[in-house]
Amino acid sequence: xxxxxxxxxxxxxxxxxxxxxxxxxxxxxxxxxxxxxxxxxxxxxxxxxxxxxxxxxxxxxxxxxxxxxxxxxxxxxxxxxxxxxxxxxxxxxxxxxxxxxxxxxxxxxxxxxxxxxxxxxxxxxxxxxxxxxxxxxxxxxxxxxxxxxxxxxxxxxxxxxxxxxxxxxxxxxxxxxxxxxxxxxxxxxxxxxxxxxxxxxxxxxxxxxxxxxxxxxxxxxxxxxxxxxxxxxxxxxxxxxxxxxxxxxxxxxxxxxxxxxxxxxxxxxxxxxxxxxxxxxx
Amino acid sequence: xxxxxxxxxxxxxxxxxxxxxxxxxxxxxxxxxxxxxxxxxxxxxxxxxxxxxxxxxxxxxxxxxxxxxxxxxxxxxxxxxxxxxxxxxxxxxxxxxxxxxxxxxxxxxxxxxxxxxxxxxxxxxxxxxxxxxxxxxxxxxxxxxxxxxxxxxxxxxxxxxxxxxxxxxxxxxxxxxxxxxxxxxxxxxxxxxxxxxxxxxxxxxxxxxxxxxxxxxxxxxxxxxxxxxxxxxxxxxxxxxxxxxxxxxxxxxxxxxxxxxxxxxxxxxxxxxxxxxxxxxx
Numbered sequence: 001x002x003x004x005x006x007x008x009x010x011x012x013x014x015x016x017x018x019x020x021x022x023x024x025x026x027x028x029x030x031x032x033x034x035x036x037x038x039x040x041x042x043x044x045x046x047x048x049x050x051x052x053x054x055x056x057x058x059x060x061x062x063x064x065x066x067x068x069x070x071x072x073x074x075x076x077x078x079x080x081x082x083x084x085x086x087x088x089x090x091x092x093x094x095x096x097x098x099x100x101x102x103x104x105x106x107x108x109x110x111x112x113x114x115x116x117x118x119x120x121x122x123x124x125x126x127x128x129x130x131x132x133x134x135x136x137x138x139x140x141x142x143x144x145x146x147x148x149x150x151x152x153x154x155x156x157x158x159x160x161x162x163x164x165x166x167x168x169x170x171x172x173x174x175x176x177x178x179x180x181x182x183x184x185x186x187x188x189x190x191x192x193x194x195x196x197x198x199x200x201x202x203x204x205x206x207x208x209x210x211x212x213x214x215x216x217x218x219x220x221x222x223x224x225x226x227x228x229x230x231x232x233x234x235x236x237x238x239x240x241x242x243x244x245x246x247x248x249x250x251x252x253x254x255x256x257x258x259x260x261x262x263x264x265x266x267x268x269x270x271x272x273x274x275x276x277x278x279x280x281x282x
Numbered sequence: 283x284x285x286x287x288x289x290x291x292x293x294x295x296x297x298x299x300x301x302x303x304x305x306x307x308x309x310x311x312x313x314x315x316x317x318x319x320x321x322x323x324x325x326x327x328x329x330x331x332x333x334x335x336x337x338x339x340x341x342x343x344x345x346x347x348x349x350x351x352x353x354x355x356x357x358x359x360x361x362x363x364x365x366x367x368x369x370x371x372x373x374x375x376x377x378x379x380x381x382x383x384x385x386x387x388x389x390x391x392x393x394x395x396x397x398x399x400x401x402x403x404x405x406x407x408x409x410x411x412x413x414x415x416x417x418x419x420x421x422x423x424x425x426x427x428x429x430x431x432x433x434x435x436x437x438x439x440x441x442x443x444x445x446x447x448x449x450x451x452x453x454x455x456x457x458x459x460x461x462x463x464x465x466x467x468x469x470x471x472x473x474x475x476x477x478x479x480x481x482x483x484x485x486x487x488x489x490x491x492x493x494x495x496x497x498x499x500x501x502x503x504x505x506x507x508x509x510x511x512x513x514x515x516x517x518x519x520x521x522x523x524x525x526x527x528x529x530x531x532x533x534x535x536x537x538x539x540x541x542x543x544x545x546x547x548x549x550x551x552x553x554x555x556x557x558x559x560x561x562x563x564x
Binding site: 106122123124125126127128130131133156157159165167171174178181183184185186187188190191192196197200 | 388404405406407408409410412413415438439441447449453456460463465466467468469470472473474478479482
């Protein structure tokens with residue numbers, strides 16, 4: 001019977017450590033503050049922002065939300081980013097995804113000062129990540145590695161399969177796992193036979209957003225399964241993996257909720273603190 | 283019986299087109315010029331520089347070599363890069379690899395103006411590549427795609443295996459092939475069973491530098507084999523692939539020499555011209 005990888009508990013543990021670090025910074029007059037730019041009124045975005053706010057409050061980090069209308073122009077978005085780039089009290093800037101179609105996201109991201117790029121989405125920070133020089137780490141990928149490390153699951157020489165090639169999860173996770181000497185396969189919507197890959201994976205990561213995508217016959221006996229998917233089915237939050245059926249077959253599996261989700265939020269806070277410390281030479 | 287993918291011929295064809303473009307630029311008073319910084323006296327480096335020089339001359343591009351001593355200090359390297367960054371006549375700057383141990387290569391690369399980064403090794407250009415926004419393309423990866431395109435070998439939905447995770451070949455090639463909707467596996471020295479992956483690959487790329495690494499039983503019937511390796515064995519240049527034994531089994535294979543090598547050099551010249559045109563608004 002597989003064991004759950006308890007992301008919620010690890011996130012709480014790490015948050016407690018972070019809280020102590022933040023107290024110390026505050027006692028020196030340094031307040032970790034980051035800004036979330038939210039454009040439009042996507043209900044999931046609002047929920048994520050609320051979840052982040054709760055964790056930030058707990059740790060002592062200030063999250064400032066810039067709520068912009070759905071009709072927001074590109075130009076005034078860039079002007080806002082410029083202003084936040086200049087603001088010495090701001091240590092992190094992130095754009096909540098998704099953005100409305102009139103927004104050129106790449107241009108907006110490229111506008112963020114890499115020193116305040118808490119999501120690791122500016123070109124130079126992405127490039128640094130790929131060459132093993134981590135200025136910041138994307139929250140989800142950081143969370144996945146923290147969880148594997150906590151349970152002493154090694155990546156060296158392992159066969160890793162990542163489903164999903166997004167800039168926020170699949171690609172950066174591939175970079176970090178490759179750096180840890182895993183052999184990495186990146187699958188996506190155009191991959192014809194997912195199972196051909198997944199059934200050989202020592203570590204399987206699904207980051208698609210498709211409930212029940214991963215069924216038991218797709219998973220190797222004693223594999224480690226990391227479920228990054230978040231889907232709403234019958235008013236319940238579920239991942240990409242059919243956990244009930246797969247848990248008996250594997251060695252470790254993340255629950256949804258309570259797996260990677262809380263670690264992503266907590267990891268984001270770690271990046272805010274990292275950027276704050278660096279900016280203040282701490 | 284497999285067909286050779288004739289990189290030499292394609293490189294010559296593309297060079298002829300490039301030559302016309304360069305003539306036109308020159309008639310407008312614009313001279314494509316790039317600088318190669320070579321530190322120490324690695325014989326292979328000197329050979330590569332000579333090969334590049336020959337192609338540059340043919341096309342009408344100026345290659346300027348800065349030959350620095352093996353004992354070159356980091357500081358004076360950075361000063362040289364600064365000077366070339368400032369020089370309006372210089373459109374491309376590259377550091378010939380390898381560099382001696384006292385040189386901090388990452389720092390030096392980060393020093394190059396991304397607008398002159400002809401090798402696509404500065405962090406921001408690497409990051410742009412990974413998000414599908416190609417400011418420049420690394421020469422070898424560009425050459426591989428040009429060759430596949432020329433022979434109308436599609437990447438969409440294909441199973442690609444890349445052996446080698448270097449910053450100059452394996453990683454950028456993975457980015458470009460993923461963008462073309464291939465499913466990409468990245469293998470390396472810590473991969474335990476190369477054959478487990480290679481024998482299922484529709485397209486197999488070896489970029490290791492190890493003669494006879496790829497034997498017939500590792501390759502799928504009718505696969506496409508791209509050999510990026512360059513090895514000297516008994517005074518002959520050979521790739522990573524045992525071509526004689528493998529050619530009968532596959533549909534296409536690159537020869538070594540005459541495959542990816544000439545395309546890499548020609549692709550570099552394309553990048554020089556691309557940067558020159560962009561800088562001049564052409």
